[in-house]
Amino acid sequence: QKEVEQDPGPLSVPEGAIVSLNCTYSNSAFQYFMWYRQYSRKGPELLMYTYSSGNKEDGRFTAQVDKSSKYISLFIRDSQPSDSATYLCAMNKNTGFQKLVFGTGTRLLVSP
C-alpha cells in the first residue's frame, strides 16, 4: 500500500466549475501538507501549504486537512482553462525532515 493515494484522473470539468481534488494517506506522522501544480514539461510549482488540520484559502484555492480521517483536499473555484494541469499532493513529517512524499497526481482538464 502506498503512503499517499491520489486518483490519477483525468478529471474533466467545464470552465467556471468548482473542482475538488483529494488525497488519502496512511502515515499519521505527516504534519505538513502541500499541493503542487505541474504543467506539462515543467517542474512542480507550490500552490498551497498547510500545517496540521484545518483550512487555508488563497484566492480561488482552498486547502483542507482532516488528520482524523487522513484526508486532504484542494478546492478550485471558478476554474479556468489555464488551471488545466496535474495536481500533486505532498506531505512530510516535520520541518527538519524534508523528504516529501507525493501522490501520483490528478490530471485536471478545464474546457472553455
Place this chain on the structure above:
Amino acid sequence: DAGVTQSPTHLIKTRGQQVTLRCSPKSGHDTVSWYQQALGQGPQFIFQYYEEEERQRGNFPDRFSGHQFPNYSSELNVNALLLGDSALYLCASSHWGQGQGYTFGSGTRLTVV
C-alpha cells in the same frame, strides 16, 4: 532572480552507460534535493544535500550518487543505466530546515534505450 536551473533538458543514453545531471539552486537556497518522476507517477525522493554532504536518502540503489559543491550547485550521477531509469529527474532547492519551501526546476528528461 533565477529559479532552479537544470541541465541538460533532455538526454538519451544506452543501457549500461553512466550519466551526470546538473542543478543550480535558486539564489539564497543552500539545500538541494533530487527526485525521480516516472511517467504518470509522482516524484520519488532520491537524496538531499546540505553543506556538501548527503543528509537523507530515499529507497534508491547506490548506482545513484550525488555531489554538492561549495556554491551549492549539485550533480546527480547514475551508473550502469537500466531501462527503468528512464524518467524526469527533478532538482529542488530550499533553505535547510524549511522543507515546505521547495522550488523545483523543470527537470531533465532521461531516456535509456
